[in-house]
Amino acid sequence: MKKILIVEDNELNMKLFYDILQYQKYTPKKAMDGLCAYNLIKSEKFDLIILDIQLPKMTGFELLEKLKKENIQTPPIIIASACAMDSDKQKAKEFGIEDYITKPIDINNFVKTVKQKLGEI
């Protein structure tokens, strides 16, 4: 079973992602802030990360910056953010992340993107 790290500070949105991924037979793991996500990425191996941008303790972009600086290998990343500004999408691209899903997400599109990133379709 593939392990997916969900980095999301909103409890309801976390529950939504968690339930959907669990239903799809993945093993989701929760990180409610950027620092917690950083520690988990360093200590465990994941197949995919679903990353929010506005997060307590360390924002999504700060996390990406830190991982890059410390040369820490990461699995594929999908950004799921409620920020619909083009500048953030541009910034994501600079980190080499093409998959930027704007909230509210469409579940079918979300599942499709997850499967594509995991190389299942």
Added chain:
Amino acid sequence: MDILNKSLNIIDDIINNTNVQNLDFYENVLKIMSSLYDKNFSLGIFFCENTGYNLKTAIKNNIFIKNYNFKYDIQDFLTNNQKYIELSTKDDELFYKNTLITKLSIKESVFGFMIVSSNNQITNEIKSSFLALVNIISYKIKDYELNEVFKIQLKAMQEAIIEKEAMYDVVKKQHKKLQELDKTKNLFLANISHELRTPLNAIIGFSQALDSKIFGDLNEKQAEYIKDIQISSLHLLGMINEILDISKLEANAMKFNPAKLNSTQAIQEVINILEPLYQNKQIKVIFKNDCNYEINADYQKFQQILYNLLSNAIKFTGKNGKIEIIQETKNKDYILKIKDNGIGIEKKYHNKIFKKFVHIDNIYSKSQSSTGLGLPITKELVKLHNGKITLESELNKGTTFTMEFKKILL
């Protein structure tokens, strides 16, 4: 000549240092003038006052005699064109036989100078030199006054310039303030959009999860309510997007990232998103998805154009209506049409509907809220794609929006 020049220089000093409105000034001038003549001559000056002309002051042997009652009627001379008159007067305390009066017509209040000889007749030489002297003094005073007027005007102009500069500063400050306000507004809109999207994600996500029945079946009523939640959420999302988009367009912050895309796939995705809306009204959406067009467009914005037009078509088409989405090419142009058989738009509104905040009164617009920004945004997005949008519509027959995109076909 030396004495004359020296005297004129002194007169210059007097003009520059005393107020030409004052009697003092004229007395000083008289004093200097009298130094040019011997003791047999006396000099005087007339002022025009409310009571008539008045020999204001006269000088003889360096002594001033003020407000002397001049007995001779020179009224005619005041009004005619003569430059001077010569009078033969009776013996008198001050004035003797021969008198020359000349006009100094530079100021309304100053009439002129006079010269009186106590013994001799006033010779032609004296006469012409006196007239020349008065003329020179007249010009000097005129010059000075013009200079004063010029100085006042210059000062007024300088003040006007300073005032204008101050106004310009105010305008500049206001402009800067407005720019800052605009920035704040856009930041606020971006933030509010973020804050509204976060809970909307849970609402749409959970209702979609329930609707897909992955966690179990729903009874008929539950299924209906879930659809209602989804419809309202999509409507809310549409409005949030419109507010964000118009602020981006106004701030020129709309990024345009065209890339190669399959238009059929992009259109089909939008149709799928809007399915709950048109199915709810049992509207038939017809789209031939068997031909593929590769176009150079911004994926998200291309979809948004279609989303706006299709959701409008659904809104303004009655139950069991029909909407067609047609793709075609013409002379290397890509053409996209959205055709409905809804309530149509009156001709008088055809130009207005692309303007901001325009609402058309009809049976549907009353029952559904909207920002009035959808079509103005759509028009701008079409423009970004080097296209133009037009419409054909007839009341109660339906509306067709046609977009012609130049050079985006690959």
